[in-house]
Amino acid sequence: MTNKESQTVEYKQTWRNDCLKAVSAFANSNGGVLIIGLDDRGKPSGIKNTKKLLEDIPNTIRNKLGIIVSVELDKKDIIKVTVASCSVPISYNGKYYLRSGSTVQELQGKELADFLIWKTGITWDDALEDISDTGQLDKSTVEDFIRFASDRIPSIVREKNLTTLLKKLKLSKNSKLKRAAIMLFGESEEVDRFYSHACVKIGQFLSETDIKTTDVVKGNLFQQLEKTLEILRSKYLRSEIKYEGIHRRDILEYPYEALREAIINALIHRDYQSFSQIQIRVYPDKLIIMNAGSLPPEVPLESLKTEHLSKPRNKLLAETFYYAGFIEAWGRGTLKIVEKCIEQELPEPDFKAENNVMTVTFFKDKWNEENLKKLGLNERQIKAVIYAKENRKITNKEYQELNNVSKRTATRDFENLIKKDIFIQIGITGRGTEYILKWGHKGVKGVTKGP
Numbered sequence: 001m002t003n004k005e006s007q008t009v010e011y012k013q014t015w016r017n018d019c020l021k022a023v024s025a026f027a028n029s030n031g032g033v034l035i036i037g038l039d040d041r042g043k044p045s046g047i048k049n050t051k052k053l054l055e056d057i058p059n060t061i062r063n064k065l066g067i068i069v070s071v072e073l074d075k076k077d078i079i080k081v082t083v084a085s086c087s088v089p090i091s092y093n094g095k096y097y098l099r100s101g102s103t104v105q106e107l108q109g110k111e112l113a114d115f116l117i118w119k120t121g122i123t124w125d126d127a128l129e130d131i132s133d134t135g136q137l138d139k140s141t142v143e144d145f146i147r148f149a150s151d152r153i154p155s156i157v158r159e160k161n162l163t164t165l166l167k168k169l170k171l172s173k174n175s176k177l178k179r180a181a182i183m184l185f186g187e188s189e190e191v192d193r194f195y196s197h198a199c200v201k202i203g204q205f206l207s208e209t210d211i212k213t214t215d216v217v218k219g220n221l222f223q224q225l226e227k228t229l230e231i232l233r234s235k236y237l238r239s240e241i242k243y244e245g246i247h248r249r250d251i252l253e254y255p256y257e258a259l260r261e262a263i264i265n266a267l268i269h270r271d272y273q274s275f276s277q278i279q280i281r282v283y284p285d286k287l288i289i290m291n292a293g294s295l296p297p298e299v300p301l302e303s304l305k306t307e308h309l310s311k312p313r314n315k316l317l318a319e320t321f322y323y324a325g326f327i328e329a330w331g332r333g334t335l336k337i338v339e340k341c342i343e344q345e346l347p348e349p350d351f352k353a354e355n356n357v358m359t360v361t362f363f364k365d366k367w368n369e370e371n372l373k374k375l376g377l378n379e380r381q382i383k384a385v386i387y388a389k390e391n392r393k394i395t396n397k398e399y400q401e402l403n404n405v406s407k408r409t410a411t412r413d414f415e416n417l418i419k420k421d422i423f424i425q426i427g428i429t430g431r432g433t434e435y436i437l438k439w440g441h442k443g444v445k446g447v448t449k450g451p
Helices: 019-028 049-067 107-121 139-149 154-158 162-167 179-185 189-192 222-235 256-269 300-304 315-323 333-343 369-372 381-391 396-403 407-419 437-440
Strands: 009-012 032-036 070-074 078-083 095-100 104-105 200-205 210-216 240-246 249-252 276-280 285-290 350-354 355-363 421-425 434-437 448-451
Touching: 009 019, 019 032, 019 049, 019 078, 019 095, 049 070, 049 078, 049 333, 049 381, 078 200, 095 107, 095 333, 095 369, 107 179, 107 407, 139 179, 139 222, 162 300, 179 189, 179 315, 200 222, 200 256, 210 222, 222 256, 222 276, 256 276, 256 285, 256 315, 256 333, 300 333, 300 421, 369 381, 381 434, 407 421, 407 434
Parallel strands: 009 032, 200 276
Antiparallel strands: 032 078, 070 078, 095 104, 200 210, 240 249, 240 448, 276 285, 285 355, 350 355, 421 434
16 A cells, blocks of 8 residues: 555545545546545544445445445555546536646636546547538648658558548548648648637747747648747757767757657647647747646646656647657657757756646756756855856856855865766866866857758
8 A cells, every 4th residue: 555645546534525526536537546544644543433434435426426436445444445537527516626646626617628528528629610621721731641640550651532531530520621630731821711829929039028039830730840840940049060970960959859849749739729829939048838728637747757648638639640650649748858858968848837828948058047046056156157157167266256255165165066067177176176067068169050
């Protein structure tokens, strides 16, 4: 038995009707175990009438929630209630609950509406439009998709009839196109006519209020992905030139694969019922990608940097991108984003989900002030890192003068910075000693604009 509460385990000291909230939350999420007879710390609290409870609990759950659960005596005076995930929404007294981490959350407003849509299997992209003319779809996008999807659907290369293809991909029904078909393959004008808000807005920000350049990317989702990446690469981001033998490589200041993955996530998981555009904000020291749509409650924010469930908001969009080989089906997208940033010696990106907006923030510089604070550096150490970034090195004496501290304090601070893997020491202790940023020591010279 686990010794702490989690996404799938909750403790209750005694059985009371309020426990039905936890049972309904498990049923609406991925299932779980309610353990009666333990306090929040997992310590036995002692319950009486276990024999009667073993009869009453399953009957109460069946009568109040309409589901069958497993109820058994786990140890003396401890009852284990095992709840399976249900394919239909389960309410308690007219309210719906979900498990989020180790807590039970009541769903209200838009979150409730989204939950009911997910449980019934109907998503925004699955709805039909009053259009049956496949001539309004972009042929080149369809042809590209067939080529991309040939690895995962080998038979697709033999499919010459577009109407049949759309039907097989579940993108049409009763000769009508679904929203997903238009979003994925529509001519740019058609996508704009039906969903004018479905575009990507890119801006270069000198500060929070000072905008230098703006671009708006329209078209179907495959076109938006390609155009957005090209505009970022050629207009907004810088490249580092790196040579491996005689081969030249141009490396974007943010990992290309991580950006691609984050943009795909924004395109296919976006809440298209919201009329805000996807926004990409490029600052001097960071890049932010924002899209409407919070995480599903059964996928907590903290799980994005670990193995987690794949729960697409727009199932048809996600499936089609999967067939094209653009995404994996197992929820590894955010893990890939993190991995690629670490490979390029950048900080892990930040993921936030607030006010029905999903935000991913990439940091250009591993030693930016925001990240240094996260690493626990004091103000003196932060000033030293910034100084070393500008001057390529710093000495103990310069540290003393910069912060108006003693040599002893400077030495102690440097020892801490070396321990944190931020500085490396060049030379033995004494006047000739210099401290160089570890990342800068490995860095690549020759920064150029554009590709």
